Amino acid sequence: MGRSPCCEKVGLKKGPWTPEEDQKLMAYIEEFGHGSWRALPAKAGLQRCGKSCRLRWTNYLRPDIKRGKFSLQEEQTIIQLHALLGNRWSAIAAQLPKRTDNEIKNYWNTHLKKRLTRMGIDPTTHKPKTDALGGAGGGQTRDAANLSHMAQWESARLEAEARLVRESKLQVQNNLGSNNTQPARLVLNKITTQQQPSLPPCLDILKAWQSSWNKPPQPSTTKENNTKIMHSMYAMMLSTDDTLESPTSTLCFPGTTTTTMLPVSNNHNNNNIGVLFNENNSNMYSLATNIDDGVFMKDNTATMLHLQMQDDDIMAAVEAFRTYDDNSSNKYNNNNNNNIVVVPPLLSNSVVLEGFNNESNDNNNVASLVVYDSNDNLSTEEAENLAIINGDGSLCNVKNLDENNKHYWNNIFNLVNDPLSGSSVF
């Protein structure tokens, strides 16, 4: 036996609300409060069902609702919490002041979800789609990149989880008589904006996302360069809808026969990003070197062009690298190990991102995305496979990843169990 409907369906208006209806609803609630939603429409003179009134009020008319575009930090929080909580929009909304669950849900479905999908990340699991990219034999390039993505997102997810556990613990403490009556949401927000020094040594892309947007261009230092790397690699990837579909950006990769230059920015400040190379008719791709504030790139005639790129381009390059079809043979042959170069902005000569192939002697054509910092004196051998930029700018080579992962949960539990460890919040 079904329950009775919340109101008589017959004769009630549906569909978009008119300004007059909004005015009636607001006027009534401001004067009397909403009280029983079921009884409200008749009292307020509305031909609506109470449920419709409630939704209209909670999702649109409420005075404490912030409308408009989501900020970077809000996006960051949504992704973090979604990785942890899934489609629990109300729980996510509870961490985003003045945003409704419906608004967050819509924003996720129309923006963030698509963006992640385009990046090859399953928006449900927050892990790379291994099968979506792969044809037979094309896996290893993608595997390497996917591993990178997986590590990044897993790190973000675990960090969010740690935060939530801390929050829960804090709430328990409050319930046990603490004088701290600050809502947990505020605490969580504070945590969100601060980094834990003891975080697992994997990339926190969300921190990068946030910090990169918060920081204006500054003179280069190694540390700042690292921040900018994050900006280049991930902040752009995640924050720009058109990143991967730049109408002016056409990348050429092994197996293609033309060389296409990436678009050249007119913006000659240091925010630009330089990208790559193509050495045509050779099945090889050359490392662009002598990087100044742009990049040298070879065209069809092997003429070195000094270019400056916009942020979108770098992600086009990264995505193309990550998804490029390596089914055909001899792409990473010869002795040319340097397949892709992505140059972050504000770059000194000491930091580059490189795509490597170190398996040229067999069928395992592993083209990996490697972060190389000359300050670390990484040899090619050390840099093989995969490296990840940590949240603090240091490097985490994939060889150490498993070992690092072993410490993930320990770190999380340490954060939870030791309120003083690495947290300025407590």
Added chain:
DNA sequence: AAACTCGACAACCGCACCACG
């Protein structure tokens, strides 16, 4: 200029949960 497509967002629907008598 009209028809069509698509994205964004508001709104609806139905189930689940909770409080209360």
Added chain:
DNA sequence: TCGTGGTGCGGTTGTCGAGTT
């Protein structure tokens, strides 16, 4: 304990405007 009303919640649909053909 059970029935009922009220509300929360997540999935889905509808509407509208902008862009494209």
